[in-house]
Amino acid sequence: MKYKNGFTLVELVIVIAVIGILAGLAIPHFLDSQAKTRSSRAAADMRILQSAIEQYVAAGYEVPAMQKNQSLSNGKIMFEKLKEKGFISSIPEAPKGAYYNAVSKTRIDYPAPAYGVELSATGTGPNRYLTVNFLTEQKDGSGIYLNMYLNWFIYGKVDV
Known part of the structure; x- marks a missing residue:
């Protein structure tokens, strides 16, 4: 009498291959x-920051002096002002890791994003327009503007 108390090697190999x-x-x-x-969270964070900046400006607070192509430094200054005045409870950090680009899929x-x-290029003095952007690394320079980020990473549109 022959007892079969287990699986044969072929059965195990097939199961492992399927898995x-x-x-x-x-x-x-x-x-x-x-x-x-990650892409969606970054978009949500940037929308919140953009909304807080618009509320800050609408409330009549003075916009701190900003330098061209110094987005990271400008952001740190502006976000601290937003937190200080109660427009945001904490300053969000951009999630580290891979982001999904909806254009290139x-x-x-x-x-190290930030x-x-x-x-913006339009407006002067108190009427100048501020925009939140996504920096691919934590150093000063120009980043990807919010609307462009939404088109590329969320909506999958190339034309802005």
Whole structure:
């Protein structure tokens, strides 16, 4: 009498192969969903910051002096003013890691992103327009403006 108390080697190999194939299909989608979440969170943070800046200006507070292509420094100054005056409760940090670019449908890794503020080219004096932008690294320079970020990373539009 022969007893069969287990699985044969062929059965185990087939099961492992099927699990491997399923994992190979699922992991890229999982990574994309994490990157999409980071992109969405950054967009939400920037919308909140942009709204707070607009409320700050509408309330009649003076806009601090800002320099061209110094988005990170300008952002730190502006965000501190927003927090000090109660327009935001805390200064959000941009999530580190891969972001999903909806235009190219790829993940782009940003190990040290940040949020900044830039003056628009239009308007002068108290009427100048401030816009929040996304910096791909934590150094001064020009970043991706909020509207452009939304088009590229969230909506998948190229034309702005």
